[in-house]
Each structure stands twice: as structure tokens, then as C-alpha cells.
Amino acid sequence: MKSDIDNYIENNHQNNFEKEEAYIRAKKKVEKIVGFYWHFAIYIVVNIFLMIMIYSKSGEPFWSFAVWSTPLFWGIGIGFHFLGVFGTDFLFGKNWEERKIEKYMNKEKDNKRWE
Template identity: 35%
Template sequence: METNYTEEERYFRAQKRVEEIKKFYEHLTVYVLVNPIVIVVNLMTSPGYLYFIWSLLGWGMAVVLHGLKVFNFAPFFDKDWENKKISEFMENERQSKNTWE
């Protein structure tokens, strides 16, 4: 199923894609800049309890998932999965509508 997009539609799709990539790099930059501060504050205030690990792991997983989504490398919940689920829900709705009639 190939769609013929106009030049303007292709431009807006490309613009949206660039914006998504830009937001990912902003997210990554904040992660890289803030976590060293969290580590230093942790080590200076309570070196016996290394709570910065939770920030690194939790936020790190969010950055990785964001990157997978932006660069279309998600091994799950990709476009094929979305289309399959949409078709499934539409079929279920169509069947339930037919049983009521």
C-alpha cells in the first residue's frame, strides 16, 4: 500500500521527523549533563548510600527507549504491530456491531 504524498506533505513529514530526532538529542544531552552533578552531590553528601545509581538506571532506560522509538528500532510496538492491532480492533468492532443487529 503505497501512498502518493505531495511535496508539501513530504516536507512536513520530514520536518516532524527532524523535530523528533532533535528532542531525543536534547533528552540525551540533559541526561549526560545532569547525571554527573547528581553523582557529585551524592558522593559529597552521603557517600555511604549511592542513590545516583537509580537516576542512571531509570533515566538511562528512558533515554534508550526514546532512542529506539525515534530511530525506528523498537523490536516491539512497531508500525506493523500498530497496523495489525488497528485492524484487529476494527474487525472486533465490526463483529460486535453485526451481532447487535
């Protein structure tokens, strides 16, 4: 038969394990976010340099495809990296639909005049 102390030790051990797991998940998420920001910073710097070089050396107009092709295609890759890090819930978030439905129902309720 286990004593109360044994249950306390097991629960404490489990609690520490869960905290450590949460810490590891949070640390990995932060590392992914930092990696995205570095990727985005490099994207900005390199593409400004490339656009200036292509524009000055090729004689093409600034708004031509030759000048903007690298930022365009690399930008698509940045977009996928963004979705991989922040997920599709970034814009709408969790429970977005429910919040919007509740908002519009409350708005309609407030605007309704009972006679």
C-alpha cells in the same frame, strides 16, 4: 472533455501536494531527532551533577546503587525515547537479513573450489 492543460495542472497540483507532505514528514522527523538529542544532553548534564552531589553528600562508595540509580532508570527511559525516534531498524536496518544472506552466499561461492 478535459484538455491536456487541465491534466497537467492536476498532476502538477498533486505533485506539489506530495512534495509538501514529504517536507512536513521530514520536518517532524528532524524535530523528533532534535528533541532526542536535547533530552540526551540534559540527561548527561543533570546526571553528572546528581552523581557528584550524591557521592559527595551521602558518603556512599562511588559504585553504589544510590549513586547510579537515577542514571540507570532515566537511561532506560532514554533508551525507549531512542527507539521511539529512530525505531528498531536502527541497528539492523531495512533488508538487513537479505544483505547478510547474500554476503555469506557470495563468500561461500568465492571460497568454493571447483575441480
